[in-house]
Amino acid sequence: METRILGTTEIDIKEAAQILLEGGLVAFPTETVYGLGANAMNDEAVSKVYKAKGRPSDNPMIVHIADSSQLIELTDKVTGDMKKLMDAFWPGPVTMVVPAKPEVPRVTTGGLDTVAVRMPDNEATLALIAKAGIPLAGPSANLSGHPSPTTASHVDDDLHGRIEAIIQGEPCKVGIESTVVDMTSETPMILRPGIVTKEQLSQVLGKEVGIDPAVLQRPDIYNNGGLLETDENFKPKSPGMKYKHYAPKAEMIIFEGEPEKVRLAMAEEKMNRVECGQTVGILLYDNENPEEAAHDFFAQLRAFDKKGVDVILAAALKEDGVGFAVMNRMFKSAGYNIREIE
Numbered sequence: 275m276e277t278r279i280l281g282t283t284e285i286d287i288k289e290a291a292q293i294l295l296e297g298g299l300v301a302f303p304t305e306t307v308y309g310l311g312a313n314a315m316n317d318e319a320v321s322k323v324y325k326a327k328g329r330p331s332d333n334p335m336i337v338h339i340a341d342s343s344q345l346i347e348l349t350d351k352v353t354g355d356m357k358k359l360m361d362a363f364w365p366g367p368v369t370m371v372v373p374a375k376p377e378v379p380r381v382t383t384g385g386l387d388t389v390a391v392r393m394p395d396n397e398a399t400l401a402l403i404a405k406a407g408i409p410l411a412g413p414s415a416n417l418s419g420h421p422s423p424t425t426a427s428h429v430d431d432d433l434h435g436r437i438e439a440i441i442q443g444e445p446c447k448v449g450i451e452s453t454v455v456d457m458t459s460e461t462p463m464i465l466r467p468g469i470v471t472k473e474q475l476s477q478v479l480g481k482e483v484g485i486d487p488a489v490l491q492r493p494d495i496y497n498n499g500g501l502l503e504t505d506e507n508f509k510p511k512s513p514g515m516k517y518k519h520y521a522p523k524a525e526m527i528i529f530e531g532e533p534e535k536v537r538l539a540m541a542e543e544k545m546n547r548v549e550c551g552q553t554v555g556i557l558l559y560d561n562e563n564p565e566e567a568a569h570d571f572f573a574q575l576r577a578f579d580k581k582g583v584d585v586i587l588a589a590a591l592k593e594d595g596v597g598f599a600v601m602n603r604m605f606k607s608a609g610y611n612i613r614e615i616e
């Protein structure tokens with residue numbers, strides 16, 4: 275299949291909407307990362323998304339809407355808490371998991387009776403959803419397991435020939451995926467951390483927000499299928515948590531400890547590796563500016579892959595606020611290959 279690169283003019287958007295209405299796949303820009311769009315209400319179209327990405331079929335999609343009124347196509351339970359989050363953060367990088375109407379295809383929800391919904395903050399994509407007049411299923415537009423795409427060319431690198439079109443939009447401002455919050459229980463629970471933090475959510479809701487225990491796990495190994503090697507009782511609320519994710523081609527090591535000692539340990543490891551003829555990529559971010567790390571991280575992993583780097587040495591960031599969300603990605607990218615520096 276020929277993958278067309280479209281722009282954001284009215285004609286381009288009309289064409290992309292047409293492809294979606296015919297059951298095709300269109301990658302779209304958002305403020306977080308690029309999404310791979312299909313008509314969320316069309317089983318066959320959504321099945322193609324899993325196939326194009328090589329994504330396990332029990333890992334559900336986030337459904338993107340352009341207007342709060344579209345929410346009632348997906349759920350009949352819009353609570354006061356949901357309204358508060360919508361008012362405060364939409365359009366923006368917060369995804370709510372809510373009870374799904376029977377009409378929402380279970381292919382879209384990965385077989386669950388809940389559906390994840392958000393309104394992305396990107397003008398072209400909002401216009402596309404409005405034009406097509408459908409909710410848009412959209413996981414990240416990468417091959418399953420690869421770092422998430424933050425430019426149209428990242429999408430093209432992974433999905434060229436596998437999807438009908440890519441809308442080349444403005445670069446992703448945030449750079450990591452949305453905060454996913456489960457709104458189906460009295461205490462909202464974060465299933466995936468993002469740029470909008472637990473503290474910000476708590477403040478808007480005026481109550482405590484929890485973090486799903488699966489987010490905090492540091493498993494040791496992945497088995498051959500890319501599943502986390504854990505006991506059988508590991509059934510995280512967000513099915514995506516089970517899978518290996520965001521991995522660069524290179525080996526990756528995260529150095530954790532006191533910043534000065536970490537820097538020394540990384541320099542020493544670099545020297546050893548270079549002596550062995552390896553090429554080394556270094557990731558050292560400013561703890562005071564985790565937003566910059568979020569913005570840069572996936573793009574940098576892909577740049578290292580392109581260069582053919584053998585090993586990536588990364589300094590851990592402080593795990594609070596946005597740093598917590600960045601470290602969630604970094605640990606997974608490295609397959610939890612962590613070196614504690616005493």
Ligand code: AMP
Nearest residue numbers: 334335388389390413414511512513514
């Ligand atoms: P991605 O589409 O790659 O951004 O990943 C979407 C994330 O949202 C995955 O980790 C999914 O497991 C999670 N997710 C989507 N729908 C649901 C749902 N209904 N319940 C819990 N988690 C969900």
Ligand code: MG
Nearest residue numbers: 413414415422
């Ligand atoms: Mg993804």
